Amino acid sequence: MIDKNIGDLSGFAALGITGALLKATHGAGFTDPKPIQTQAIPPQMEGRDIFGIAQTGSGKTAAFALPILSKIIALGTKRRAKTTRALILAPTRELAVQIEDTIKILAKGAHVSTALVLGGVSRFSQVKKVAPGVDILIATPGRLTDLVREGDLILSDTKWLVLDEGDRMLDMGFINDVKRIAKATAPDRQTVLFSATMPNEIAELAKGLLKNPIRVEVAPQSTAAAEIVQGVVLARTKQKRQVLSKMLADDAMKSVIVFSRTKHGADRVTKDLDRDGFKAAVIHGNKSQNARQKALNDFRDGSVRILVATDIAARGIDVPGISHVVNFDLPDEAESYVHRIGRTGRNGMDGIAITLCDPSENSKLRQVERIIRTKLPVVADHLGSPDPQRNPAERNERFEPANDRPDHNGRRDGRRPGGGNNGFGKKRFGDKPAGDRPFAAKPQGERPEGRKPFKGNNKRRFGGKRPATRAA
Numbered sequence: 001m002i003d004k005n006i007g008d009l010s011g012f013a014a015l016g017i018t019g020a021l022l023k024a025t026h027g028a029g030f031t032d033p034k035p036i037q038t039q040a041i042p043p044q045m046e047g048r049d050i051f052g053i054a055q056t057g058s059g060k061t062a063a064f065a066l067p068i069l070s071k072i073i074a075l076g077t078k079r080r081a082k083t084t085r086a087l088i089l090a091p092t093r094e095l096a097v098q099i100e101d102t103i104k105i106l107a108k109g110a111h112v113s114t115a116l117v118l119g120g121v122s123r124f125s126q127v128k129k130v131a132p133g134v135d136i137l138i139a140t141p142g143r144l145t146d147l148v149r150e151g152d153l154i155l156s157d158t159k160w161l162v163l164d165e166g167d168r169m170l171d172m173g174f175i176n177d178v179k180r181i182a183k184a185t186a187p188d189r190q191t192v193l194f195s196a197t198m199p200n201e202i203a204e205l206a207k208g209l210l211k212n213p214i215r216v217e218v219a220p221q222s223t224a225a226a227e228i229v230q231g232v233v234l235a236r237t238k239q240k241r242q243v244l245s246k247m248l249a250d251d252a253m254k255s256v257i258v259f260s261r262t263k264h265g266a267d268r269v270t271k272d273l274d275r276d277g278f279k280a281a282v283i284h285g286n287k288s289q290n291a292r293q294k295a296l297n298d299f300r301d302g303s304v305r306i307l308v309a310t311d312i313a314a315r316g317i318d319v320p321g322i323s324h325v326v327n328f329d330l331p332d333e334a335e336s337y338v339h340r341i342g343r344t345g346r347n348g349m350d351g352i353a354i355t356l357c358d359p360s361e362n363s364k365l366r367q368v369e370r371i372i373r374t375k376l377p378v379v380a381d382h383l384g385s386p387d388p389q390r391n392p393a394e395r396n397e398r399f400e401p402a403n404d405r406p407d408h409n410g411r412r413d414g415r416r417p418g419g420g421n422n423g424f425g426k427k428r429f430g431d432k433p434a435g436d437r438p439f440a441a442k443p444q445g446e447r448p449e450g451r452k453p454f455k456g457n458n459k460r461r462f463g464g465k466r467p468a469t470r471a472a
């Protein structure tokens, strides 16, 4: 894949990254490219469209940002008013903010202008920012659609389009906006799409946006990062509060995201944690944008150890050092599981993901196991115990990062969790041996029944009514 003419160059220089950009990339601590970067950067430098799949936390952001930065720097500074050269679409505002931060670090000293267009914050300041024209715009589709409709932003000069979390961007909530936005960009644009998950029917939709793309697949879609040790705790819904609080009492749970399926559920979990003596920040779609960003910032800078979140924080959010992800309940879409647990075990670090599962959630658990092609070990079973606090057999349960164990228990040998000896010893996770499962996984490789192919109305144009079910 790497050009033979590059001689003895190595690292990012061998991928065609040069000058100030190479310097800033090294300054960001990126010296050795990650596999997705090695494989996806050279074809992008050649102008090819990319359909990129790689695990969570594996460096997809720089894989799309560096080639764009490289080309924009080479172009010089001439821009037309109200235009953007490159457009990066993301499903949530927090992710858009994070992508801009990463780009600013990678472009340090290179005079590349960036702007954010996202909902929930002042529209006026965004219009002002894009008025002279920008190099790279990072946006959520709803507000971007508004600006284009009102004539405050013109996309006809946009030669690079990125769909980060591409499968989500082509899912029902976004597809119409994304199609219209893509149509408004330059016809000879380069389009790249990246995600850790890619259901087949969404991959079909992607074909309509990508021109003769190169498929770069570091691991099969929905493969969880190998660093994440996963386990299931069987507990009835009414037991979950107690089970969670008992877990969190363990100091080994240094930095924890607790995912809840619903906004109401997230509030309830946060309140219950507070009553049980645990301070937690909460992030979900009913909070103001300021409150959302503050919760994430407080968690990022370590002011709070626990973040309770809906799936709004499941995709893309990169907070180094999250030791544990707890799924208080299972997500409606199996893919969300892959993204939720991917908030830990990032960039080669260890992580533990624990899913609390009520018997009513067994079918969702099976769907998750089907897409990740892994049986999840049951690490504790409270179903026979009405009060987990009083069950002496479970007193020694510990949930600690694998790094705290002296020998890593063979975790680096490439074996997938759930295959038997995966580091879940009896001592650490109570009395239920892994693999002793009250339910069995269905045959692998099929899609969950829940997701239907998109049959939406494509007739809406800029100016049409916005869908009510928007996530960002």
Ligand SMILES: Nc1ncnc2c1ncn2[C@@H]1O[C@H](COP(=O)(O)OP(=O)(O)OP(=O)(O)O)[C@@H](O)[C@H]1O
Pocket (backbone or CB within 6 Å): 029, 030, 031, 032, 033, 034, 037, 054, 055, 056, 057, 058, 059, 060, 061, 062, 195, 196, 315, 316, 317, 318, 320, 342, 346, 347
């Ligand atoms: N070449 C590199 N060297 C060192 N660190 C890197 C390199 N590339 C990326 N990282 C770091 O790895 C972390 C994860 O990167 P990134 O957020 O791009 O992952 P991702 O693949 O987009 O994950 P997700 O699927 O969750 O969005 C970041 O903290 C980033 O700074």
Ligand SMILES: [Mg+2]
Pocket (backbone or CB within 6 Å): 060, 061, 164, 316
């Ligand atoms: Mg990402």
